[in-house]
Amino acid sequence: MCRIFWHAFGNVAIATKQAEHGGYDFVWGEVDRKNHVEQLITIIMGGTMAFCRNILCLLFLLIMSGSGCAGDNSSDFFKEGEQLLKDGNPGGAIVLFKSALEQDPGFYDARVKLGIAYMYSGKPEPAEKELQKAFHQKQDDPALLIAMARLYAAWNKGEEALKPLARLESLSMMNAESEELLGLAKAIQRDKPAAIAAFKRSLELEPKRHSARLALARYYFFQQMYDDARSELATLVVDTPDDFSALRLAVDLEMKSGSAESQKKALHNVLRVRPSDTYSRYWLAVMMLRDGDVTGAQVMLASMKKDAAEDYYTRMLEGVLAFRAADYTTALNQFQKSVSLKPTYDAYFKLGVAAEAKGDLETALSHFQVLVDRWPNDEASRRMIATILLKQGRTEEAALVAEKMVEINPENVWANFMLGNSLMAKGELDKAEQAFDAAIAKEPGMVLAHLRKGAIHKAKGETKEVQTSLESAVEGAPDNLLARTALANFHSQRGNIAEARKVLTGGLGSGSTGDAQVHNQLAALDVAEGKKADAIAHYDAAIKADPVFEPSYLGKANLLLAEGSQEKALAELDALLEVTPESVRGLIASAAILDVLGREADADARLLRARSVSQHPAVLELIAVRYLRKGRTDEALATLASGGGGVGSEPLINLRASILMNNKRPDEALQIYDSVIGTMPMLARTGKYRIYNQTKQYGKAFDVAREIETFATAPAETQLGTIYASRALEKQGKSKEAFDAIEVAYRSSPSPELLLEQASMSARQQNLEKAEAYLTACIKQYENYAPAKSALGNLYLLKGNRKEAMQIYEGLVQDGGADITVLNNLAMIYIDSNTNKEQALRIAYAAYLKDPANPAVLDTLGVVLLGNERAADAVRVFQRAVVLMPDRPSLRYQLGRALVGAGKRAEAKKELKSALEMGSFPEADKARALMGSLEKS
Incomplete structure (x- = not known):
């Protein structure tokens, strides 16, 4: 009989809390605060x-x-x-x-x-009509007055509910039930003292009145009076230990203010009474994910799909699991179905996050806007909108959103931080600094605000102030590893390794994973100083601190590979697989090493294990390469196609097209990109652009570039289209027109990408001085833009300034901005200068373990292995590279060199002959000389 009270009260409480809704964490979601409203809707609709x-x-x-x-x-x-x-x-x-x-x-x-x-x-209008008719017959019937008060309370009409209750009071007929209803009516009117007093009077009159105590506990919960709510629930549990409503409220309470253990206990209590409850099963699965138990969450989902396949929480859990696996298309579908079942805040927010992760920014904006329209004071949704607008380069709009956040709540730390970010993106550094200062004033330990202030000072060339900001970040949040890392990098970049060590060491003791991360960073400093034994010791300490932290094993294995201890490196990865048998990274890395050693059967077994665990692109790439080496092209293509066409499958799609191009099947390669143009438009168009370039159809390449500009959803995409169009013009001999197009685009919308393209075009036209000038200007204006630094290093290498190039590359490695090209070039400099062969091998292996199916990486690793007198290993590496790029004469030349070193002269002559027949290439003279020496001997 009291059931409707709870639905009504849930609606009341939601109304009182809408303006106070705060932050949001995707993995955890939020306690379903709209649940009670939805129950009321269920009643109104009828079952x-x-x-x-x-x-x-x-x-x-x-x-x-x-x-x-x-x-x-x-x-x-x-x-x-x-x-x-x-x-x-x-x-x-x-x-x-x-x-x-x-x-x-x-x-x-x-x-x-x-x-x-x-x-x-659930039909309040006809209910009111009939009760009013009855009231005209008898105005002093307590049962009628109670019924009317109950109706208006359920209908969320507090003032109307008070009228029959006032009449009861005038008749001196108030009792426990009417006092409880008075509490609900006062709660609707947001009269907190009066609501609590009425609930307490109800309990004084009838101490065992379950509904009044549950209403009071619920009201305490929504007023964030968690200890009081917990006290009332404890009394309820003693009297009625199996009451579902009380147990569900206990879950909400613990999810808001309890520990992980108390949350689990509350959820299990609900399931003890009602094992089929999908709400509790959902949250238990989410907690499993938090603890890293993906299998447990998957098992829970399977059971929910078995008996409640179309339930809201079943769909939500399937979406969360898909999101965690980076399957954003499935996540979007499941969250959309959840919204259609229950248009809750949680479902809409997750829908927006999934769309943003998939790259569909406009759709993401629309979902977050729904939340803002419904809950205008919701900070989390506005923060996501501002973040997306910044990502799209819409800085003015982002600033307006951030300003609105500050207007709504000037004390909100994140509002001030987002305003600072927006102003910084607009180039208004002084105003941005003021916003960050406002955030720090409210939360001195807000590391991100300190770091952003440091970036502002760095842009202004204020080195001392940079250091002060970073030190303030560490002082404000001494356990925050991000702050310590930034300060340690600041010192190490200036050659003050001892100070960097001191900063990092101060972060030890914060916890298992935190300590492991610190030891890994200390190991990196050891490597930079050539202290290999110390680095190994730090990796061992990291493994002891957190036995399942993968980077520790991979870092140690990389050092062992550099010294030629391949079996020891494998042993480290085996140790990782003992504690985490389903570590995809561990399986891939060990398979990659086994490939170099020529132990193909063992490598195959590792990859099959990896594939049984995950459809990780790197796994499928390596399996496909195996089929290619055996001439089984169709099986290679089928393997890559099995990875689907969602987010994360981009390298698989590109490799499929590349294989088809290598096999002279351009039409089929184009069909692959056409098949994904609806879901992955940028990937499809950039892929088609590359194919048209390769087939020298520059007019069509130009048309596709214009399509990229037309359908762009962000400024960066528009600029990419402009760059591609200018390159197509350049290929058609229209260099001046191409260069002018880039200059016009830069004047209209300055960006580091356009400056970099101007430098690249100058270099392609052999104007190296002009290219260097553009790159220098780009780095000065966009100091943290790593691609410009990498390009400057490449330019120095082209000009023969190897020392300068090496310094730039080493700086990028230290800053964490080194891409595969940087790692390759740095390794080649080390091996060519014959000064640091072991370091060259370490860097080459680091790139290889990151991307074992990349032909450029394989090329570098092969050259470095040759330089370290490991010709047999180099042969196997070059053979895999040639499979991926059969038309590259340089790769065949390098394979020929390796075959000579391995004593396989006949095979070497065959590869050198193939290379020379392909036309000119940089090493052609060396290839002819090597061929001549082989024919003489």
């Missing part, structure tokens, strides 16, 4: 079972009327209606009460019960 009972009741009446039972009087109908109401069938009761009133329109009790039946059927 399927109630509908069926109504139909049966009507049939019963028809049968009875046709069977000569017309003698039934209004009293009989009334009694039968009362029984149906007691049995929980208000729909059937309505039919009988109406029949009673047809025979006796003045039947007061039937009128009251009809209003109550309408109320329990």
Whole structure:
């Protein structure tokens, strides 16, 4: 009978809390604060079972009327209606009460019960109509006044609910039930003291009144009076340990303010009473994910799909698991289905996050805007909108959103931080600094604000102030590893390794994973100083601190590979696989090393294990390469196609097209990109652009570039289209037109990418001085833009300035901005200068373990292995590279060199002959000389 109170009260409490909604974490989501409103909606809409009972009741009446039972009087109908109401069938009761009133329109009790039946059927308008009619008959009936108060409370009309309660009070007829209703009415009116006092009076009159105590506990919860709520629930659990509503409220309470253990306990208590409850199963699965138990969460999902496949929480959990696996298309579908089942805040927010992760930024914006429209003060949604606008380069709009956040709540730390970010993106550094200062004033330990201030000072060339900002970040949050890393990098970049060590060492003791990360960074400093033994010791300490932290094993294995201890490196990866048998990175890395050693069967076994665990692109790439080496092209293509076409499959799609191009099948390669143009438009168009370039169809390449500009969803995409169009013009001999197009684009919308392209075009036209000038300007203006630094290093290498190039590359490695090209070039400099062969091998292996199917990486590793007198290993590496790029004469030349070193002269001659037949290439003279020496001997 009290059930409707809880639905009404949930609605009241939500109304009082909408303005206070705060942050949001995707993995955890939020306690479903809209749940109680949704239950009310369920009641208002009526249930399927109630509908069926109504139909049966009507049939019963028809049968009875046709069977000569017309003698039934209004009293009989009334009694039968009362029984149906007691049995929980208000729909059937309505039919009988109406029949009673047809025979006796003045039947007061039937009128009251009809209003109550309408109320329990979720039909407040006809309920009010009938109860008002009854009120005109009797104005002082306590049962009627209670029913009216209950209706208005359920209808969220606090002022209306107070009127019948005031009449009861004037009649001195207030009791525990009416005091409870008074508490609900006062809660609706947001009169906190009066609501709590009324609930307490109800309990004083009737200490065992379950509904009043649950209402009070719920009100305490929504007022964030968590200890009081917990106290009331503890009393309830003693009296009614299996009450589902109380146990569910306990879950909400623990999810908001409890520990992980108390949350799990509360969820298990619900499932003990109701094992099928999808809400509790969902949250248990989410907690499993937090603890890293993906398998447990998957098992929970399987059980939910078995008995509640179309349930809201089943769909939500499937979406969360898909999101975690980076399957954003599936996540989007599941969250969209969740929204259609229940348009909750949680579902809409996750839908927006999934769309943003997939790259569909406009769709993401629309979902977050729905939340802002419904909850105008919601900070989390506005923060996501500002973040997306910044990502799109829409800085003015982002700043307006951030300013609105500050206007809504000037004390909100994140609002001030987002405003600083937006102003910084606009180039208004002084105003941005003021916003970051405001955030720090409210939360001195906000590391990100300190780091952004440091970036502002760095852009202004204020080195001392940079250091001060970074030190403030560490002081404000001494356990924050991000802050310590930034300060340590600041010192190490200036050659102050000892100070960097001191900063990092101060972060030890924060926890298992945190300590492992610190030891890894200390190991990196050891490597930079050539202290290999110390680095190994730090990696061992990291493994001891957190045995499942993968980078520790991979870092140590890389050092062992550099010294030529391949079996020891494998042993380290085996140790990783002992503690985490399903480590995809561990399986891939060990398979890559086994490939170099020529142990193909063992490598195959590792890859098959990896594939059974995950459809990781690197796994499928390596398996495909194996098929290619055996001449089984169709199987290679099928393997790559099995990875699907969602987010994360980009390298697989590109490799499929590359294989088809190598096999002279350009039309099929184009079809692959056409097949994904609806879901991955940028990937499809950039892929088609490359194919048209390769086939020298520069006019079509130009048209595709214009399509990229036309359909761009962000400034960066527009600029890419402009760059591609200018390159197509350049290929058609229209260099001046191409260069002018880039200059016009830069004047319209300056960006480091356009400056870099101007430098690249100058270099392609052999104007190296002009190229260097552009790159220098780019680095000065965009100091943290790593591609410009990399390009400057490449330019120095082209000009023969190897020392300068090496310094730039080493700086990028230290800053963490080194891409595969940087690692390759640095390794080649080391091996060519014959000064640091072991370091060259370490860098080459680091790149190889990151991307074992990249032909450029394989090329570098092969050259470095040759330089370290490991020709047999080099042969196997070059053979894999040639499979991927069969038309590259340089690769065949290098394979020929390696075959000579391995004593396989006949095979070497064959590869050198193939290379020379392909036309000119940089090493052609060396290839001819080597071929000549082989023919003489």
